[in-house]
Amino acid sequence: xxxxxxxxxxxxxxxxxxxxxxxxxSARAPLSPAAVVDAAFxxxxxxxxxxxxxxxxxxxxxxxxxxxxxxxxxxxxLLDLMIDRxxxxxxxxxxDPERWPEQVKQCVRxxxxxxxxxxxxxxANMGKVPTGPGAxxxxxxxxxxxxxxxxxxxxxxxxxxxxxLYATAYAFEQGLFAGGKTxxxxxRYYEQLDGFFRALPAERFPNIAxxxxxxxGEDEPDARFEFGLEMLVTGIAAQARR
Amino acid sequence: xxxxxxxxxxxxxxxxxxxxxxxxxSARAPLSPAAVVDAAFxxxxxxxxxxxxxxxxxxxxxxxxxxxxxxxxxxxxLLDLMIDRxxxxxxxxxxDPERWPEQVKQCVRxxxxxxxxxxxxxxANMGKVPTGPGAxxxxxxxxxxxxxxxxxxxxxxxxxxxxxLYATAYAFEQGLFAGGKTxxxxxRYYEQLDGFFRALPAERFPNIAxxxxxxxGEDEPDARFEFGLEMLVTGIAAQARR
DNA sequence: ACCTGAACACCGTTCAAGT
DNA sequence: ACCTGAACACCGTTCAAGT
Numbered sequence: 001x002x003x004x005x006x007x008x009x010x011x012x013x014x015x016x017x018x019x020x021x022x023x024x025x026s027a028r029a030p031l032s033p034a035a036v037v038d039a040a041f042x043x044x045x046x047x048x049x050x051x052x053x054x055x056x057x058x059x060x061x062x063x064x065x066x067x068x069x070x071x072x073x074x075x076x077x078l079l080d081l082m083i084d085r086x087x088x089x090x091x092x093x094x095x096d097p098e099r100w101p102e103q104v105k106q107c108v109r110x111x112x113x114x115x116x117x118x119x120x121x122x123x124a125n126m127g128k129v130p131t132g133p134g135a136x137x138x139x140x141x142x143x144x145x146x147x148x149x150x151x152x153x154x155x156x157x158x159x160x161x162x163x164x165l166y167a168t169a170y171a172f173e174q175g176l177f178a179g180g181k182t183x184x185x186x187x188r189y190y191e192q193l194d195g196f197f198r199a200l201p202a203e204r205f206p207n208i209a210x211x212x213x214x215x216x217g218e219d220e221p222d223a224r225f226e227f228g229l230e231m232l233v234t235g236i237a238a239q240a241r242r
Numbered sequence: 243x244x245x246x247x248x249x250x251x252x253x254x255x256x257x258x259x260x261x262x263x264x265x266x267x268s269a270r271a272p273l274s275p276a277a278v279v280d281a282a283f284x285x286x287x288x289x290x291x292x293x294x295x296x297x298x299x300x301x302x303x304x305x306x307x308x309x310x311x312x313x314x315x316x317x318x319x320l321l322d323l324m325i326d327r328x329x330x331x332x333x334x335x336x337x338d339p340e341r342w343p344e345q346v347k348q349c350v351r352x353x354x355x356x357x358x359x360x361x362x363x364x365x366a367n368m369g370k371v372p373t374g375p376g377a378x379x380x381x382x383x384x385x386x387x388x389x390x391x392x393x394x395x396x397x398x399x400x401x402x403x404x405x406x407l408y409a410t411a412y413a414f415e416q417g418l419f420a421g422g423k424t425x426x427x428x429x430r431y432y433e434q435l436d437g438f439f440r441a442l443p444a445e446r447f448p449n450i451a452x453x454x455x456x457x458x459g460e461d462e463p464d465a466r467f468e469f470g471l472e473m474l475v476t477g478i479a480a481q482a483r484r
Numbered sequence: 485a486c487c488t489g490a491a492c493a494c495c496g497t498t499c500a501a502g503t
Numbered sequence: 504a505c506c507t508g509a510a511c512a513c514c515g516t517t518c519a520a521g522t
Contacts, residue, residue: 031505054496065496067506075496123365126411127418129435136447143449153456160457162470169368169411176369193371205378207385214395215402228404231477232470273486296515307515309487317515 031061033071037081041118044082049120049175054078079124080132086114086121088134092141095148104149105233107142108167112225115171122172126165150240159236166232170225177221190216273303275313279323283360286324291362291417296320321366322374328356328363330376334383337390346391347475349384350409354467357413364414368407392482401478408474412467432458 039060044052054075058065072078090110093103115122130139139160146156178186194216202209281302286294296317300307314320332352335345357364372381381402388398420428436458444451 053494055494064507064509066498066508069497070505127415131438136442136450140447140449143453147449147452153453157453157456157459158466158469161466165411165415165470166408169407169414172411173369173407196373200378205382207382207389208378210389211385211395211399214399217399224400224403227400228407228474231474235473235477295513297513306488306490308489308517311516312486 031063031067031071033081035061036068036071036078037085040078040082041085044118044120052120076124079121080128082118083121083125083128084130084132084134086118086134087111087130087132087138090114090138092138092145095145097148100145100149101233101237103145104163104236105229107145108163108229108233109225111164111167112171115168116175119175122168122175125168126172146236149237151236152239152241155236155239163232163236166228170228174221174225273305273309273313275323277303278310278313278320279327282320282324283327286360286362294362318366321363322370324360325363325367325370326372326374326376328360329353329372329374329380332356332380334380334387337387339390342387342391343475343479345387346405346478347471349387350405350471350475351467353406353409354413357410358417361417361420364410364417367410368414388478391479393478394481394483397478397481405474405478408470412470416463416467 036057040052040057043056043060047056054068055065057078058068061067068078072081090107092107096103115125130136142164143156143160146159149156151159181189194212197208197212197215200208208215278299282294282299285298285302289298296310297307299320300310303309310320314323332349334349338345357367372378384406385398385402388401391398393401423431436454439450439454439457442450450457
């Protein structure tokens with residue numbers, strides 16, 4: 001789990017000589033966009049994506065929902081700010097020609113892990129062109145890495161779109177699937193699903209029946225993610241100029 | 243645009259001797275799960291995904307929201323039923339070894355187009371294992387097509403997951419992007435975005451600056467979709483047993 | 485059995501009023 | 504300027520009551 005936070009020190013204990021604020025809003029830092037985003041991450045981590053509402057974030061800050069709108073234009077911008085932190089936290093290495101395919105793959109894994117660690121953001125990230133400073137910095141470095149693969153510019157541009165889309169979509173899917181399920185619940189769900197597929201009439205669904213075992217064996221999402229990733233990166237690398 | 247409907251005849255004129263119902267709920271077919279799904283598709287087509295609420299669907303049927311719950315367990319099931327129609331409408335051809343890669347690609351395109359034509363369903367489809375009759379039939383035929391590629395069973399299983407995920411994610415992204423935008427608005431948005439990227443400081447984002455032209459030229463989502471599709475299918479085909 | 489009005493427990497957002 | 508209570512216009516879902 002990646003911990004994402006701004007540089008604020010609000011969890012440090014108060015120095016004894018610090019003026020205590022009158023209670024009402026407890027001794028918290030004053031509101032700011034960063035504080036709102038911090039609170040949103042706290043809510044997300046503590047109660048999951050379904051609890052991530054303006055009202056719940058306001059509660060986290062001991063205030064009413066209207067107060068947030070002085071620092072954030074709305075829920076969409078709040079999500080964008082959260083996404084920008086996650087995107088900005090992704091570290092893209094300096095290109096090393098010897099390890100190029102592995103470097104690209106690791107970046108995509110990091111995008112995947114970043115969104116998987118913060119369920120609810122993957123969905124909000126799809127269909128948007130990132131314009132935040134964190135995302136732009138990461139994208140620029142990622143473009144730099146891709147360009148080191150000696151690819152035509154057009155392939156670089158396509159790859160820079162498709163690889164993050166793959167990582168984001170996979171994280172969205174995986175996050176929804178695992179979301180709010182305990183280990184035990186997930187196991188139960190898998191068993192039920194397995195039972196359902198085994199109970200299907202084989203004459204009507206012959207291919208499902210023939211593949212039930214291997215379809216059921218897919219409780220390794222990582223292997224499936226790697227399978228698709230390997231294909232995409234291999235395909236991209238194959239377009240290198242000679 | 244794909245038209246999806248059940249076999250009901252509700253748009254036929256009433257025969258003159260047919261008993262007119264007392265007005266209150268106009269002369270409509272009685273409620274049924276299929277009628278609810280029909281109404282939901284009508285709302286989606288007329289007002290887009292944001293309008294697709296239980297309440298709006300109920301209004302379409304001249305009734306209150308509570309009435310829907312006699313035929314559908316909730317919004318999630320309604321979406322599942324809608325998805326099952328879209329999935330069931332996808333036609334998977336009998337395998338033709340000579341045209342195998344093209345056949346697979348066409349199926350993925352059809353999934354993409356199916357979800358693109360019904361925005362809002364792509365998001366709801368992610369992270370779910372399909373269990374409806376329409377989707378199962380399509381999946382079975384798609385598995386049959388994949389198996390004709392002489393692939394190891396495990397590759398068939400992975401491909402059957404990743405290809406629809408790609409199509410669904412792409413449709414989700416594209417649908418969000420295009421969603422509710424007129425042609426003119428979309429063009430304006432592209433211009434603004436182009437302006438934004440050109441205004442970025444080149445020394446801080448050198449790779450974005452170097453690629454602005456080719457990044458901006460990406461107003462051809464179909465080409466990008468095909469680029470990724472080609473890679474995935476080529477990569478899958480390459481795993482055929484010799 | 486099927487349908488319904490009314491209510492419950494939520495949303496995001498706005499706005500006039502406070503300090 | 505920043506914050507707030509209250510309200511507005513929505514949600515999905517439940518439930519007792521109708522027919």
